[in-house]
Amino acid sequence: MLFPVPLVPGRLVRRYKRFLADCRLDDGEEVTAHVANSGSMLGLATPGARVYLARSNDPKRKLAWSWQLVEVDGVLVGIDTGLSNRIVAEAIVAGQVPALVGYGTLRREVAYGTRSRVDMLLEGEGRPPCYVEVKSVTLSRRSGVAEFPDAVTARGAKHLGELAAMVGAGARAVLLYLIQRGDCDRFEIAADIDPVYAEAAATARAAGVEMLAVHADVTPRGIEIRSDF
Template identity: 60%
Template sequence: MKFPAPLQTGRLVKRYKRFLADIILDADGSEITAHCANPGSMLGLKEPGSRVWVSVSDNPKRKLKHSFEIIEADGALVGINTAYPNKLVEEGILAGAIPELAGFETLRREVKYGKNSRIDILLEGGSHGTTYVEVKNVHLMRQAGLAEFPDSVTARGAKHLAELSDMVAEGHRAAMVFLVQRPDCDRLELADDIDPNYAEAFAAAREAGVEVYAIGCSVTPQAIEVNRAVSVDI
């Protein structure tokens, strides 16, 4: 996934109210408020003074024309925009980055299913039949090389796990794919100290037959691209 236009650099002043971030731009020293498309806590990724990258929209209907895209943390560039993982996982599946999810005939996004939900990716046809794929963004790292999910309590995430289990019970395949938007992690674990209920729901889903995969990304100011498998230590 390439950014359509060059990103602007700056320094983070603060991230607040979940979806807002004040940033001082390097180009002219002006302070702007950017949209922060990330509902999580962004634990470890909101240190004031951190180097950041923002995109600029030319849509006149947008209240905030800047979007917070990347932050430098622990010596690495980390993607924080949670609007991208579905697209990135789609690109990864089409490129064969998850061999277990290959062999389908059609791929659709945001298809209604379950209890008033939409599945992130639906794979149909081919040798595996119908496969329901839920995508989760990951960017928490508290130990070098180890990505963790979630970074805050996610009742919605537990609900999705239960719905994937229901699809398996109906005779379909279901898979959880964790998309690690940082280049410095090669393993994934659950942050069960942050959300023990999610960890419990995850264990139940695995027992029910839900498959689990994780893939990592390279992150640059030019593009975010799936480039490797990440081992799941759960």
């Protein structure tokens, strides 16, 4: 996935109200950017951190700027969770996710479960439907280890239960963790942050839900799933 416009570098002044961040661009201009990330962004929102923003010319937007990347210890991290589904969908269609090749169609935001929508539904002749839920992973507290979640997520636990129900109904279900940083080669559930989610993940795995962690290369040009994950 390539960013549609060149990103503009700056420094983080502060993140607040979860979805807002004040940033100072390299030319000295101070702007308020939208933060498309409902998590805690643990370790990523330190004032003074190098950030990369995208500017939209859509007059209907309340905020023209969006925070896309942050640099941590020389590593770029993708923080816009709203892009995760697009990154994964493009990779699946391009055949870059070996575990999910061979399906004829990919549909987004399909209703399922209890008033929920699955991120993607893959369908192919002669195969059971495959329900795919995507989670963006940005947390790393130990060298080389990516973790999810970075905050308590009741919604995430609910999704695990709904995926397990799809397996029980004869479908295939996959929880895909998209690691949006290039300094990690392992993935773990952050059970100390959300023990309920960790238990739900273990229960879902036992019920047949597949857990798939994929790595992405993050650059100011775009975010691409590695072909060798």
